[in-house]
Amino acid sequence: xxxxxxxxVHSNLVALEAVLAHAGAVDAxxxxxxxxxxxxxxxxxxxxxxxxxxxGVRGNHDAAAVGGREIESFNREARQAMEWTRxxxxxxxxxxxxxxxxxxxxxxxxxxxxxxLDPTWEYVTDERSARENIAALETPHGLHGHTHVPVxxxxxxxxxKARVHGEVATDGERRTFDGxxxxxxxxxxxxxxxxGPEATYIVFDEAARTVEFRLVPYDxxxxxxxxxxxxxxPYLAERLAVGQ
Ligand code: ZN
Numbered sequence: 284x285x286x287x288x289x290x291x292v293h294s295n296l297v298a299l300e301a302v303l304a305h306a307g308a309v310d311a312x313x314x315x316x317x318x319x320x321x322x323x324x325x326x327x328x329x330x331x332x333x334x335x336x337x338x339g340v341r342g343n344h345d346a347a348a349v350g351g352r353e354i355e356s357f358n359r360e361a362r363q364a365m366e367w368t369r370x371x372x373x374x375x376x377x378x379x380x381x382x383x384x385x386x387x388x389x390x391x392x393x394x395x396x397x398x399x400l401d402p403t404w405e406y407v408t409d410e411r412s413a414r415e416n417i418a419a420l421e422t423p424h425g426l427h428g429h430t431h432v433p434v435x436x437x438x439x440x441x442x443x444k445a446r447v448h449g450e451v452a453t454d455g456e457r458r459t460f461d462g463x464x465x466x467x468x469x470x471x472x473x474x475x476x477x478x479g480p481e482a483t484y485i486v487f488d489e490a491a492r493t494v495e496f497r498l499v500p501y502d503x504x505x506x507x508x509x510x511x512x513x514x515x516x517p518y519l520a521e522r523l524a525v526g527q
Contacts, residue, residue, distance in 0.1 A: 284489040288469045289337070290315040290396075290428030293344070294322030294368070295473030295523075297509075298482040299331055301501035302472050306486065312337040313389060315428035315469070316396035319372070319380065320344030321364045321519050322473050323509035329376045341383035342396040342429065343403050348372060349381045353403065360516040367515055390489065393422045397429045406430050407468070410447060417466050418443040425466045433470030433483045433496050437463040451477060452485075452496035460492040467494055474519075479526040 287306040292299050292314070303312075312335045319325040325348070347354040347365050354365050372380075385402045387394045398405035398412065399419040407413050408430055416425065417438040435458050438447040443464060452458075458465075470483030477483065481498035488494070507520035 284310040284390075286311045286313055286487045286489065288313045288315070288426055288467070288485045288487060289339075289472050290469045290484075291317040291342070291431050291471035291473060292319075292322075292328050292332070293317055293471070293473035294319045294325045294328055295482075295506050296322075296324035296327035296331065297503075297506045298473050298499075298501045299328050301499050302482050302484050303331070303335060305497065305499045306484070309486065313392075313394060313426065314339030315394055315426050316340045316342030316383065317344045317428060317471075318342070318383075319348050319368055319376075320361065321515075322506065323513045323515060325368050325372045326376045328473075329372075329379050333379055338387070338389070339383065340387050340394045340396055340402070341380070341385055344368075345380045345383055346403065349377055356404075360518050363516050364519060367513065388422055391423045393420055393425045395425070395427050398427055399425060404429075407434075407436075407466075408432075410449065413449055413466060414438065414444065414447045417447055417464050420464070420466070423464055424460075427466065427468050428471070430468060431471035431474055431476035432468065433477060433485070434468045435494065435496070436466040436468075438466070440464050454481075454498035455495065457493050457495045460494075465494065469496075474523065475526045477526055480524055481526070
């Protein structure tokens, strides 16, 4: 099985199409949430992911889109985009988002948006939170998102509390599990924040126990135009060009 893992698509259909084309024939598509919010195509990304049979979990933006109080914690632009999303999504989109669970076990992975300790909100950005969350996993490995930065964290299988190692991953980088516990963040398809504009995702090869990080160029200008045309905050278009 080769599995494409996507996160934080954020209603960016142009980026999602580029990533799915880049992934080619895979056996499954998994996601770690924030399918909508910020971007201009919530119905389009949900329809495309549903057609691809994607399975995954709910992010804070997905929860807000179906009426959750998460919106109260959003900054100004995120809130404006979420109010637009709520007003514009189709009933089928809302139903698909409402069905997403907070966490899900697939193969020997736990999928969450933020972290195993706080599936909705925690940003795993440092060694300590990665170590605590690897220790909290009820499966050998974990997949998460939320930070929009592609990172591979690896811990010791025989001692989950031992120091873990994490690195921001780059294009084509392949990591082998080597019996270690993996806690992987594919970054973001629709609003990358690693310092470059390319969409990011990972492909997990179940037999080889390897994961490959991939960066995919897409037509940023088209998504930016859609954001302006929809009347969404211009900052949400501008940041896509720099990946911040
Ligand atoms: Zn997000």
